[in-house]
Amino acid sequence: MQYLGFVLVFVSLLALLVGLLQHLKGKKILAAPFRRTGEIAANPSVADPKGIVSCEGAMRVQQPAIAPCSGKPCVYFEIEVVQEWEKSVVTEDGVKTEKGTDKVNSTKNGAVFFLDDGSGPMAIDPREGMDVELDKSFEQAQNVSGGDVVFGQFSARVPFLTGDKRGRGVRVVEKIVPVDGSMFVKGQLVNQAISKPKGMLGSLLASRKGRAALLGATKRNAMIGFIAGAVAFVPGLGLSIFADPPAPSAPGVSACNIADESQPDQPCTGRITSDDGYDVPFTVTQAGTFEVNAHAPAGKKIPLLAKINIKAEDGTAVASDELESATVDLKPGKYTINLRDGVKGAAAAFKGGFSFELLVKRTALAADASVATTSASVAHSSVAPAAVAAKPIAKGAASGVKPNGIAANASAAPSAAAPAAPAASSASSAKPAASASSPAKPAASASAKPPASAAKK
Numbered sequence: 001m002q003y004l005g006f007v008l009v010f011v012s013l014l015a016l017l018v019g020l021l022q023h024l025k026g027k028k029i030l031a032a033p034f035r036r037t038g039e040i041a042a043n044p045s046v047a048d049p050k051g052i053v054s055c056e057g058a059m060r061v062q063q064p065a066i067a068p069c070s071g072k073p074c075v076y077f078e079i080e081v082v083q084e085w086e087k088s089v090v091t092e093d094g095v096k097t098e099k100g101t102d103k104v105n106s107t108k109n110g111a112v113f114f115l116d117d118g119s120g121p122m123a124i125d126p127r128e129g130m131d132v133e134l135d136k137s138f139e140q141a142q143n144v145s146g147g148d149v150v151f152g153q154f155s156a157r158v159p160f161l162t163g164d165k166r167g168r169g170v171r172v173v174e175k176i177v178p179v180d181g182s183m184f185v186k187g188q189l190v191n192q193a194i195s196k197p198k199g200m201l202g203s204l205l206a207s208r209k210g211r212a213a214l215l216g217a218t219k220r221n222a223m224i225g226f227i228a229g230a231v232a233f234v235p236g237l238g239l240s241i242f243a244d245p246p247a248p249s250a251p252g253v254s255a256c257n258i259a260d261e262s263q264p265d266q267p268c269t270g271r272i273t274s275d276d277g278y279d280v281p282f283t284v285t286q287a288g289t290f291e292v293n294a295h296a297p298a299g300k301k302i303p304l305l306a307k308i309n310i311k312a313e314d315g316t317a318v319a320s321d322e323l324e325s326a327t328v329d330l331k332p333g334k335y336t337i338n339l340r341d342g343v344k345g346a347a348a349a350f351k352g353g354f355s356f357e358l359l360v361k362r363t364a365l366a367a368d369a370s371v372a373t374t375s376a377s378v379a380h381s382s383v384a385p386a387a388v389a390a391k392p393i394a395k396g397a398a399s400g401v402k403p404n405g406i407a408a409n410a411s412a413a414p415s416a417a418a419p420a421a422p423a424a425s426s427a428s429s430a431k432p433a434a435s436a437s438s439p440a441k442p443a444a445s446a447s448a449k450p451p452a453s454a455a456k457k
Contacts, residue, residue: 016229019221025205033046038121041123052189059182061073061179073179077109079105079174081156081172083101086099093300096351108128108130112125112126129204130196133208139173272354277309278339281336282310284333287330287332292325294308294324306323307322329366
């Protein structure tokens, strides 16, 4: 919930900023002296000390501008030239085409016209730009990658693309202010005409809807921004301060915070986008043997070549650069599994990197291994004396039937101690028994015992 609070605070600040900008815009409109057109033309001192003044009236055009692309008469036009391009990007799903646009040219111009509210005309000079509602009058594309382009009476030079981008075409959009209708204008009075104020933030503000409509729109937008900001800010601030931060997921709760082993059919998934790889926390609660497998999801045309690195909490390397699979014996503790692509630099070069699936499986417990070791030791100690006695018989039976358990152990046992040497004299008597059709185990027992007891004496 705390994260939700942060989001609400961020949204509220954006809304408050929009509301503030609209509020300031409205204040500037109200602060500028609003005079009749004839009064401004006759007495320039009606403007404020900076020369800012505003007026409203019907447009009167003596010599309109001609929009270069469409050829339509207007008082102001804007032309934007956009270069369209495409490029091939390599992804794990193969080569894909990415498209985009770059604005390469923007032209603004117009003609001096007059506003008249019935008291007399006042000149307006929009040639340096005007903030006003525009009508789209022309839009066209040419299938060229660059060079000189011509649209009607408008021409522009478009640079040829470099690098991996390929030109798809050049598009031109023209927008105009028609010569008819009325307009509200706020600007700086210079040389008997209202024009764009000096400075980077200066703007010749105009509206074809009129001053009252413009003030109403700015007031409404400011109110919406302030209300939306306040509504989002209050709960957002409360959640940010008082809500509990998201608790870190406990080991085993999520697929990418593994405890002992992954849940069946729930691999940890993610994307590797750099040579640093992707870290997955791994907790071991009981010592054992673990098998770690990492690979790309099915269906990838250029799959990940996964390298697995495992480190203990103290930084000790447990596994290094194991390819797609690693089997390790781990003690209880916290570990980090780091997955990387086997080709240096490929994850960053491929668009979107490489996706992966990681599964951890515990193949054995350390307790089971110790029990198995203990059982093996007990079995070896019980078999060893018999193996010493049976060694000569088993050796002689090598050409006959494969001896049963004891004889087999005898063939694998270490060399007997010196007291067992007298048993060699009975090897000839054991040989017929081993080659007979009767079971080898009774024969071995019958012939092996007397020499063993004799050796003991």
